[in-house]
Amino acid sequence: MANIQTNRWHLQRRTFLKGIGATLALPALEAMRPVMAAGTCGGHPIRMAMLYMPNGVRPDRWTPEGSGDKFKLSPILSPLEAHRDDILVMTGLQNKNSFGGDGHYVKTGGWLTGTTITKTTGSDINAGGVSMDQLAAQQIGQTCKLPSLELGTESVVSGIDTNVNYTRLYASHISWKAPTVPLPCEINPRVAFDRLFRTKSHNGQKQEADQKSVLDLVREDAKRLQNKLGQSDKQKLDQYLDSIREVERRIEQEAKSLGAGENLSPELAKHLGDLDARISKAMGKASREEELHSLPRFDHGEHSRIMLDLIVLGFWSDSTRVSTFMFGNDVTGRNFSFVDGVNGGHHDLSHHSNDAAKLDQYERINRWHIEQYAYMLDRMKQIKEGDGNLLDNSMVVFGSPIRDGNAHDPKNVPVVLAGKGGNQIKTGRHLEFDSGTPLCSLWLSMLAKAGVKEHSFADATTALRGV
Template sequence: MNSRRQFLKGVAATLALPSLDAFGGSLPAAAAHPRRLAFVYVPNGVNLSRWLPPGETLQFADSLAPLAGMEKHISLLRHLDHDKARANGDGAGDHARANATFLTGCQARKTAGADIRAGISVDQIAARQIGHETRLPSLELTTDPARRSGQCDSGYSCAYQFNLSWLDEDTPAPAERDPRLVFEKLFGSGNAREDAARRVRRKSILDFVRGDAKRLQSRLGPTDRGKVDEYLTSVRSLEKRIENAERHRPAKPPIERPDGIPASYAEHIRLQFELMALAFQTDSTRVSTFLLAHDGSNRPFPELGIANGHHAISHHRNDAELLDQIAVIDRFYAEQFAWFLQRLEETKEGEGSLLDHSMIVYGSGIGDGNRHNHDDLPLLLAGGGGGSLNPGRIVRAGEGTPMTNLHLALLDRMGVHAERVGDSNGVLTGI
């Protein structure tokens, strides 16, 4: 253990290490390969006829076809609801409630003012209990600009729609949109001035640790040397992608600094997924959320040949052309998620992979965007949960089961005690 402490002490940028056999052999299995928990949100519901399996066994339909070959790592969940995302006397505002309720299971107070209220989210329940074991208690990601005030949906504050994670009932945990800032949060020195100076000098974080890394690798076996090489290569590759995004952004007024956000939406999503993977790989955090886009997002997809906004299309009125466009968007999001899962599967950890030790919920707080329904939500559960999950199936809960029962089941597997999450009424079994 002295080698690792000396290495970390000498790393100016506090670069975290991946799990190595040389350092984990004397640790309990749970400490050597901890479980990770993530939630990935898809906006505006889906085209259910092209999203759900055609039969009784897990076979991915058109919209989820990019996940083909990953069936053994994924379960499709049926009949999980979010009752608190329904109006329940509050009128319109399903998009705001879908986001606010997805991880909290609580009815959002209908207000566009500062008196917002939802509930602590499942990820933050976990972060409170296990967050002290990692550098960051949790990591919140998005592709949207931050919004914590103003009116966004039928009298609801924008805070509901633009945040998945809630620290407590009236405090959302703001998500980070800029991959550069996420990267610095994970791998920076903690000194903003030093990190800014390094960027001006175009120095890689790896330039500050190269000598320490070589000394460490001289003490490692072949397997661990390969892990360190692969990890450092991944870090540098990610740096280059962010730098490239900064250099090739369209010209902006000189008063605004480059923000590292790619012009390509797909590249933006994959950069954020890559950062989540590295955060898990280095045990910088074990809990993360990713809002791919807020519910109600009206982003067009010209790269897919879709000029109209996603939200407008989601009100399809059973128009065949609009339903086809929704399916294309659903498939686009599935492609990005498949890329992330493959990235986790390729990252070896002990006898398995990072995916084997993760639990990742992917889905939407709305079923069909035209109906704005919040029952039988489109949900996937990926990963092995450190051997605690049994993927590769369609898991059918009883009709009307709160999605928060799933949250309780995942918390239990993370070693986190919770009596309830929002409107939960039990622990989901059979997953």
């Protein structure tokens, strides 16, 4: 039953809709305002998401024209036109600790840590530090169901890249709980959905509960709550539940072609429990072995958007306040022929050698990624919170740890920040920084605005000017 206070107009922020096998945290409602947690913006928590794109950008088509609030979006960034007033485009940032080593792994492994990874071909991987998202998870994520949510679209890769003698494990991780503990991305939308909204049930009830929609499991509790809410809160709750239903429906459509479990570390698997049994019916595979070991086959665009929608739902419900998403692993060979005008793999086209045809396709792939980013911002702006919206109370970064995939250039990395961080950030600007300005100064600024107390981070000792 929902944890509802005696006063019908005052709800605790940690109110849940419950049923056998499901627990749904609620979005911020007007009835919660008198008892919302302190240390937030207008009673609303600050959220933080980091979206990673591999293989860099076409540099001559990325940087906006003009500076400050007098700027024009570049061709690659043009899908963000509707969000121009909600973003900061930053030029001139770099992670100096990624200058050595190879062209890819050092950059990806150190993107959110600001450190240099250990060169190794074995299991003794070391990122040199804790990633900024995990610092946030430690300090602001512990009150949530999930301190952080790591999502992706490609399984963890292993083996050795003999071209540079680095283990390929570095290609699959941007989140580091400890220098030697990478957090793998969950690539199965069903498993990620269950982590957000389902609970472990007793064996006798488990199979039946796992075959039902989450909303069916909490239906009675939802009805009881709606009888106590005002009209505005009823509409907000209906919108929230409809969004959950829509994502759940899309996951079901994709589920038959998704693999499960092969990308989970033993540590993570221990905490998640028996995942394969939980999703077996939804997967529709012929056998458990096929379900666990089949390779994912799916529409990459829909897969990516479902994952972005799950982050939005996680933020909306305050099930998590910190998330990362990898559009693809580093050095990914994913074929992008589904994009008009593209005929080839992402990594190969990033090595364009200034060939006009390859450069054009490379740019189209970059712009496709920005379109997905814009999609997520659209969804967040549709969700009202107080006098603003979910995006206003968030910070959502899109970026890559290298500038030009052909040159593996780690200077002047592409990065965009969306959201006002609870009205702490003046957006709608193109900020140009002196060459060599630490990217980690941005990470330090974001951590401070999220309420994380860190005086320095990697090579950054001060927050980023203007953010």
